[in-house]
Amino acid sequence: METEAAVSFLEKQGIKPSYPRLRIYLYLHERKNHPSVDMIFTDLSPEIPTLSKTTVYNTLNLLMEKGIVQALTIEEKENRYDIDTSVHTHFKCESCGEITDIPGEYTNIELNLPAGFLPRERQLYVYGTCPGCS
Amino acid sequence: METEAAVSFLEKQGIKPSYPRLRIYLYLHERKNHPSVDMIFTDLSPEIPTLSKTTVYNTLNLLMEKGIVQALTIEEKENRYDIDTSVHTHFKCESCGEITDIPGEYTNIELNLPAGFLPRERQLYVYGTCPGCS
DNA sequence: GTATCTGCAAAACATTTGCAATTCT
DNA sequence: AGAATTGCAAATGTTTTGCAGATAC
Numbered sequence: 607m608e609t610e611a612a613v614s615f616l617e618k619q620g621i622k623p624s625y626p627r628l629r630i631y632l633y634l635h636e637r638k639n640h641p642s643v644d645m646i647f648t649d650l651s652p653e654i655p656t657l658s659k660t661t662v663y664n665t666l667n668l669l670m671e672k673g674i675v676q677a678l679t680i681e682e683k684e685n686r687y688d689i690d691t692s693v694h695t696h697f698k699c700e701s702c703g704e705i706t707d708i709p710g711e712y713t714n715i716e717l718n719l720p721a722g723f724l725p726r727e728r729q730l731y732v733y734g735t736c737p738g739c740s
Numbered sequence: 741m742e743t744e745a746a747v748s749f750l751e752k753q754g755i756k757p758s759y760p761r762l763r764i765y766l767y768l769h770e771r772k773n774h775p776s777v778d779m780i781f782t783d784l785s786p787e788i789p790t791l792s793k794t795t796v797y798n799t800l801n802l803l804m805e806k807g808i809v810q811a812l813t814i815e816e817k818e819n820r821y822d823i824d825t826s827v828h829t830h831f832k833c834e835s836c837g838e839i840t841d842i843p844g845e846y847t848n849i850e851l852n853l854p855a856g857f858l859p860r861e862r863q864l865y866v867y868g869t870c871p872g873c874s
Numbered sequence: 875g876t877a878t879c880t881g882c883a884a885a886a887c888a889t890t891t892g893c894a895a896t897t898c899t
Numbered sequence: 900a901g902a903a904t905t906g907c908a909a910a911t912g913t914t915t916t917g918c919a920g921a922t923a924c
Binding site for chain 3: 756758760761792793
């Protein structure tokens with residue numbers, strides 16, 4: 607995604623596209639890894655020397671409020687963030703630690719909840735070994 | 741579950757059934773809520789005045805190593821613990837906060853992972869409103 | 875009496891908050 | 900100038916670790 611498109615997307619969502627916000631948004635979009643706050647900070651810090659973790663937190667919380675990003679609780683210790691908010695499964699490799707998107711067509715979930723349970727959202731996390739490690 | 745049965749179960753799993761361990765195990769077994777460390781500590785503390793959170797953590801980590809308990813990452817801030825390690829779904833009510841077990845027969849998951857992905861375990865978390873709150 | 879277990883205090887992290895300085899318009 | 904944004908430092912909350920004292924066999 608080019609900078610121009612990102613700027614106008616953020617503006618359309620009511621987010622002022624400051625430089626740190628723009629770079630964090632582009633980072634999520636380009637890597638499509640499922641980064642922790644620390645990964646984003648560590649990767650962008652060399653290129654944006656004044657960047658602070660607080661701004662990374664602020665930006666992610668803002669993107670979440672706007673529904674642009676979702677938080678994953680696939681790790682026990684830290685949150686991960688995903689710019690893909692469509693319905694899909696996450697696979698965490700217990701060997702290399704990598705989190706991979708599994709497209710919706712690989713998983714079919716039939717939810718027939720007992721009466722009165724109204725689902726709004728769901729997350730399927732699968733833990734195991736990825737192709738590179740098996 | 742009676743104390744006797746719990747004692748012999750723990751011994752069979754190679755866990756010395758000390759008083760705190762026994763009480764924590766019985767707590768998980770009787771309530772079948774999906775408690776945080778703090779919930780266990782707060783609930784048992786009045787009856788076991790010398791109990792410490794460290795011991796709650798130690799005991800839960802021990803039970804997890806032995807495969808008797810599983811950690812749930814359904815909450816963003818804290819781990820929850822479940823003594824039911826069978827395949828089932830967890831429903832978190834966003835209104836009252838309660839986490840409910842949804843038995844396996846209410847959910848059918850067909851996992852057809854891309855080649856090379858070897859699943860070991862999976863967790864399905866559903867977020868919404870429970871019968872009492874809807 | 876030796877191993878293990880417990881629990882306090884401190885440390886290690888992740889995340890949030892208060893606030894002053896900076897930036898943008 | 901005025902409003903929003905950034906980033907430092909401190910606070911908060913969860914979990915782990917080190918270690919001394921207590922407990923169990």
